[in-house]
């Protein structure tokens with residue numbers, strides 16, 4: 001199968017959906033003439049023009065709120081955030097309006113909007129540019145949040161997000177944009193709310209999302225070659241809705257779990273997964289559930305220290321060895 | 325500023341949009357304002373007897389703004405407002421029953437009891453709420469206009485906000501986008517002189533009026549005397565036609581006054597403004613009395629007919645109270661409905677993965 005970059009996989013998803021549905025348009029800072037701050041939208045303005053690919057001023061509350069209003073009237077905006085960290089100036093729109101308007105109208109309105117962009121640390125841009133708000137978003141009923149780890153999932157989830165009739169917030173990763181992965185030529189979708197086993201194993205479940213899936217896969221190789229431990233890697237792909245079955249059946253098989261995510265530990269996504277496992281698979285556990293998170297402080301700038309702050313292969317292996 | 329309101333009707337009555345009004349049209353405007361007032365008076369009574377929760381922000385005193393502007397709506401025009409939303413709701417044609425039931429938190433309410441006073445919606449009537457966050461609706465208003473333009477429809481969005489909302493960043497961002505992208509949106513500032521207990525003078529920096537800030541966005545604006553129905557209609561019509569035909573936004577500042585406190589729970593409202601001020605407005609600047617007098621003077625309305633209209637508005641409101649009281653509350657099962665479209669519609673997507681974590 002052909003190998004393409006994660007960014008290009010998203011680019012293909014956007015192009016295909018623009019062509020499929022005339023109500024789909026892209027809007028964000030530098031998405032059109034500049035070709036995207038991370039080149040995710042490269043070439044799309046040339047191909048589809050001003051109506052479908054629109055450069056916005058630096059005005060996230062304004063343009064995301066505008067997109068939400070437009071989606072109430074039937075358009076399907078795909079909004080780019082240069083960084084998810086910048087969503088914080090637009091959170092009122094993204095939560096009070098996008099997430100609540102359906103409910104407060106007793107189901108009369110819905111907002112088929114996608115907000116997408118990178119949400120990750122690890123690029124030495126300091127605390128203001130390194131947030132991973134998937135746990136905040138997942139806390140809000142009415143919103144959906146996905147976090148693809150591979151090019152294949154990035155494309156398939158993006159297409160599903162655009163076709164979804166509820167607001168879907170897609171959290172990408174600048175460190176993955178250049179990663180190549182297998183992506184078929186023919187059209188496909190990855191359903192939102194379904195996890196994926198990225199590596200089969202029998203001894204322990206490593207449960208992760210986003211780039212941490214890649215870190216877990218590296219850890220699993222070392223665990224196999226150096227420690228004789230066969231780890232299974234579960235990629236959540238979607239945080240809300242959550243594929244509980246895949247998580248639970250993995251844990252019921254391996255009887256051990258280490259949860260890995262880039263959130264800070266307090267109320268991070270892994271905290272929710274931990275609750276789920278202890279509530280529904282307690283009797284299957286042979287050891288406590290352990291977690292590997294980002295070290296609990298604002299993102300440090302210092303490049304070598306930032307690597308340590310984020311979940312590392314080393315910390316994952318340490319936790320696994322503590323219980324397996 | 326609200327205190328500059330003059331009570332004499334302007335030459336706006338001669339504007340084409342007003343000259344084309346039939347006697348029935350004029351009476352209808354009177355009837356709508358009367359219905360809004362009687363509805364709210366009835367809701368106030370119910371609120372005070374403990375039948376409702378939360379806040380109740382009454383529109384009493386401001387009726388001419390919603391009724392006058394909304395009377396100009398055409399097929400592809402849309403309305404969105406803040407939490408003081410009962411007047412706009414009735415003006416776009418929502419029924420008293422569903423509106424009253426919503427205040428009671430009943431399943432028969434316009435939002436099935438899930439929105440409350442501040443969150444009325446009727447998308448079938450191009451009414452997009454009902455928004456509780458001050459100025460939170462202003463980007464949405466730009467979005468409605470954006471969607472109209474995108475779809476090539478000739479229409480406009482009217483986005484209402486208070487004089488206290490004009491200092492929010494989201495509003496300024498919306499103004500910039502509306503002007504930058506030539507969106508057919510009209511921001512209607514309903515200037516009632518106060519944001520809660522803070523007078524306009526104590527909250528806003530401005531030259532002659534709040535709408536004038538439009539100039540810095542290269543946008544049209546106008547100042548409107550809200551107690552004059554003809555002026556409200558004439559000036560709003562100009563802005564709407566400009567929006568529909570030229571896709572250009574505007575700010576209208578309509579001077580008005582609220583008689584009640586900020587919400588019914590506002591015990592201070594005779595402290596931050598004088599009782600005399602309130603009395604003066606009620607006596608000399610009441611939009612319903614002024615319009616009624618105008619219609620008497622024109623020989624369009626008789627005292628008898630006015631009384632009939634008032635009585636039937638009162639009866640309608642009383643019936644709405646009865647309807648609300650007799651309606652059922654939503655159930656515990658209803659709490660998790662109307663959250664996700666895909667779940668409500670039982671689609672494949674709605675059945676994939678867990679959506680609720682109870």
Ligand SMILES: Cc1ncc(C[n+]2csc(CCOP(=O)(O)OP(=O)(O)O)c2C)c(N)n1
Pocket residue numbers: 408456457458485486487488489490516518519520586
């Ligand atoms: C973001 C935000 N801040 C504060 C409030 C609380 N609040 C509700 S209404 C209001 C006053 C707004 O006054 P104005 O915009 O003039 O509208 P009016 O009540 O006069 O119609 C305040 C402070 C809120 N709802 N939202």
Ligand SMILES: [Mg+2]
Pocket residue numbers: 486487488514515516517518519520
């Ligand atoms: Mg006010």
